[in-house]
Amino acid sequence: MILDGRVVLVRSYPIALDPGPLRRTSQSPEAKRLRRELAAWRGDAKLLLRVDRMELSKNVPRGFMAFELLLRDHPEWHGRVRFLALLPPSRTEIPEYAAYAERSFDEAERVNTKFGGEDWQPIEIRAQEDYVGAVAAYGLYDVLLVNPVFDGMNLVAMEGPLVNKRNGVLVLSRNAGAFLRLGRHAVPINPFDLTETADALRFALEMPEDQRVRRARGLARAVLAHSPARWLASQLRDIDAARGLGSDRSKTAQEIEEPFGSVHHGVGGLFEGGGSLGAVDGDADRDEP
Numbered sequence: 001m002i003l004d005g006r007v008v009l010v011r012s013y014p015i016a017l018d019p020g021p022l023r024r025t026s027q028s029p030e031a032k033r034l035r036r037e038l039a040a041w042r043g044d045a046k047l048l049l050r051v052d053r054m055e056l057s058k059n060v061p062r063g064f065m066a067f068e069l070l071l072r073d074h075p076e077w078h079g080r081v082r083f084l085a086l087l088p089p090s091r092t093e094i095p096e097y098a099a100y101a102e103r104s105f106d107e108a109e110r111v112n113t114k115f116g117g118e119d120w121q122p123i124e125i126r127a128q129e130d131y132v133g134a135v136a137a138y139g140l141y142d143v144l145l146v147n148p149v150f151d152g153m154n155l156v157a158m159e160g161p162l163v164n165k166r167n168g169v170l171v172l173s174r175n176a177g178a179f180l181r182l183g184r185h186a187v188p189i190n191p192f193d194l195t196e197t198a199d200a201l202r203f204a205l206e207m208p209e210d211q212r213v214r215r216a217r218g219l220a221r222a223v224l225a226h227s228p229a230r231w232l233a234s235q236l237r238d239i240d241a242a243r244g245l246g247s248d249r250s251k252t253a254q255e256i257e258e259p260f261g262s263v264h265h266g267v268g269g270l271f272e273g274g275g276s277l278g279a280v281d282g283d284a285d286r287d288e289p
Contacts, residue, residue: 009242013235014177016226017158025135026163034136038084042140045120046205048083049141049168051134051156052148053090054101054127059147059173059191060087064107064123066147066197071115071122074202078115081205083123084141086134101127135159141168143204146176147191153177157186161219167212169204170219171197181226185218 052058091097108123146157157178172186
């Protein structure tokens with residue numbers, strides 16, 4: 001484009017994920033302890049998970065309303081699925097955000113009152129800052145719901161599949177930036193359509209294991225195909241091109257890669273054990289929740 005008489009190159013550079021810190025957190029003693037506690041809380045039920053800041057774009061109330069439709073139309077799922085919503089607070093001093101959080105809690109309470117009982121509450125909200133707890137929960141979900149109204153990227157959609165141990169299914173909004181990278185392996189939804197979201201949740205919960213394995217492999221591979229080093233090197237290369245300079249940025253990418261470690265190191269560990277995403281490090285205990 002031409003701006004003030006200058007030629008300006010405009011391109012998008014979707015962010016990449018460094019899996020190393022995520023893997024180390026997932027295998028930390030605290031994460032393992034939290035996974036055991038979550039597994040005991042879940043029991044024999046399927047786990048539906050969402051992890052979002054309490055922000056207006058995240059579409060939290062509609063997620064609960066879609067889950068309500070699932071329970072209304074398919075009572076066979078009563079007592080057989082738990083919806084865990086990890087929702088750290090955000091901008092609580094802003095009235096609109098405070099009202100949004102209150103509405104989200106009210107929707108969850110309404111669903112619990114309508115369908116829950118002494119032995120089963122459909123939705124549990126945990127509203128505190130707990131990164132390790134979120135990573136631990138990533139390991140256990142059967143379905144991960146990411147349904148933003150609009151999102152630039154959404155790292156939750158990329159983080160979850162890297163450390164999930166149950167071939168979990170990603171239900172993903174078409175309006176999330178990550179959809180361009182992960183959509184072919186996810187269950188797509190219109191974030192405004194409650195019926196479509198409810199149907200997608202049911203489809204994900206009932207998906208045959210062979211399809212779950214195939215999709216889980218695809219998600220992990222799609223995430224690992226992009227690295228922070230390549231993300232930065234591509235920008236440097238395009239800056240050089242825009243300035244009319246010639247440079248070999250493949251070497252730059254390798255040099256940048258070294259502090260991150262090889263992004264593809266450990267990919268075999270992800271897919272060992274009949275395609276299971278159970279272990280993220282070679283010495284990980286596969287039987288540990």
